[in-house]
Amino acid sequence: MSTLHEPGLMGETAWIWLAKAAGAIAGSAVSLAYMLPKGKQEAAIRFAVGIICGLVFGGAAGVKIAEQLAIYGDLGKAELMLMGSAAASLAAWSALGIFNRFTERMKPPLPDFISEQQKRKLRDEG
Numbered sequence: 001m002s003t004l005h006e007p008g009l010m011g012e013t014a015w016i017w018l019a020k021a022a023g024a025i026a027g028s029a030v031s032l033a034y035m036l037p038k039g040k041q042e043a044a045i046r047f048a049v050g051i052i053c054g055l056v057f058g059g060a061a062g063v064k065i066a067e068q069l070a071i072y073g074d075l076g077k078a079e080l081m082l083m084g085s086a087a088a089s090l091a092a093w094s095a096l097g098i099f100n101r102f103t104e105r106m107k108p109p110l111p112d113f114i115s116e117q118q119k120r121k122l123r124d125e126g
Contacts, residue, residue, distance in 0.1 A: 021085075024058060027086040028090075031089065
């Protein structure tokens with residue numbers, strides 16, 4: 001019976017990258033689930049942003065989280081990457097999504113160029 005940690009099967013670097021990718025995908029999926037996108041394009045953009053941020057910032061986020069929770073010595077490198085990538089991915093779109101929705105609320109309403117009579121006419125024709 002073989003284990004996945006045999007030297008010939010996958011090296012430590014491959015496990016770290018696999019953990020980073022899994023964390024980034026999981027973080028992106030969770031961010032889509034709890035803050036539903038308005039359409040397919042927004043969902044795709046959010047998913048891509050989450051994965052990229054998880055891969056880029058996952059290592060630093062994992063180390064920082066482990067230090068803050070005082071569990072740095074208890075976790076392996078792959079666990080740090082998984083945790084950090086998921087957190088970075090989740091935080092990336094969460095922050096951007098909250099900022100986006102906040103700015104949408106702050107926009108002043110556009111002036112009303114169409115009169116009520118024209119709106120009724122358009123509704124009746126359509």
